[in-house]
Amino acid sequence: MNEKVQDNATEELKSDMMKLRRDFSVLGEDVKKILEMKGVWADKLGNKVGQEASAAWADVQHKLKTARAQGEKTVDDVTVMIEDNPWTSVLTACGIGMIIGLLLQKRN
Secondary structure: OHHHHHHHHHHHHHHHHHHHHHHHHHHHHHHHHHHHHHHHHHHHHHHHHHHHHHHHHHHHHHHHHHHHHHHHHHHHHHHHHHHHOHHHHHHHHHHHHHHHHHHHHHHO
């Protein structure tokens, strides 16, 4: 009877070991699939981030060009205004200088 119990225990242990091997095999395949999917997702995410960064950079460049053009137009408009009204420009500059001087004098 003792041998029969040992044989049953041995058979049960062999069966459990076979199940464990199958489970580890399935687990290994699942891990491999997850790692492959992770690589695909990382590539897609990297491409998406790259595309968004490129779009943001293009937007920044466009806004810089627009700001520069508007700044140049404003400088040109002020230059024309000064050339058309030189005395007004001189009096305005003197007035602004006096106001700044008075403000600075009061601070000290």
